[in-house]
Amino acid sequence: xxxxxxxxxxxxxxxEDFAAxxxxxxxxxxxxxxxxxxxxxxxxxxxxxWSVAGAIDPEEMLVGAINTCHMLSFLxxxxxxxxxxxxYRDEAEGVMTKRDDGEMWVSKVTLHPQITYEGRQPTPAxxxxxxxRAHEICFIANSVKTEIVVEEAVEAATN
Numbered sequence: 001x002x003x004x005x006x007x008x009x010x011x012x013x014x015x016e017d018f019a020a021x022x023x024x025x026x027x028x029x030x031x032x033x034x035x036x037x038x039x040x041x042x043x044x045x046x047x048x049x050w051s052v053a054g055a056i057d058p059e060e061m062l063v064g065a066i067n068t069c070h071m072l073s074f075l076x077x078x079x080x081x082x083x084x085x086x087x088y089r090d091e092a093e094g095v096m097t098k099r100d101d102g103e104m105w106v107s108k109v110t111l112h113p114q115i116t117y118e119g120r121q122p123t124p125a126x127x128x129x130x131x132x133r134a135h136e137i138c139f140i141a142n143s144v145k146t147e148i149v150v151e152e153a154v155e156a157a158t159n
Contacts, residue, residue, distance in 0.1 A: 005032035008039065026052035044096070045104075059106055063094035065140045066109045073134035074113070078122075081130060087116040 010027035012018055025041035040055035051057070056064075071088050078085050090113040097107040113131075122130060135141050 003032075006030070021050075023050065024052060025050050026055060029056075059094060059096060062106055062144075063092050063109055066094075066138075066144070067092035067111060069138040069140035070111055070131075070134055071113070073138040074115075074130060077130050077133045077137070081122075081126070083120065083122055083130075084118040085115055086118045087114075089114045 007030045008027055009030070010025075012023055016023035025046055027039045028036055029039040030036045038052060038055035040052040040057050041050065042057040042059050043051040045051075045057075067090055071090060075085055075088060090111050092109055092111050094106045094109045096104050099105055099107075
């Protein structure tokens, strides 16, 4: 069993108005590996004024996680099947839509892999099987309907 960590850190600037929704959604995300990335809310959600250009939003992180997990799973199953992959490039696309209750969600992620092989090329049926198997073992694909548990740490108020 493994544990993965990500720390999001945001704070309100003195000139911002939280109650009115006039505040930057810019923050940092520090992963357990030590890698730090600038984060933001999607400009599609809060507009360009309150999002941060050049930062990654949660929806992009989700699409990226699905994309890279499938790629890594595919490389593994292709190697096990005796194929040699020399390049894998995928410009994945996620679509956010409204559910029946009106809430938004990332309803579909489409992968567009472009794969280069050395030596024997897989047949269309073999390619389909490799992608199907990669999907089956992808940790993220197996987690996208995961129960979310919130354990909020409440600090004591100071006067």
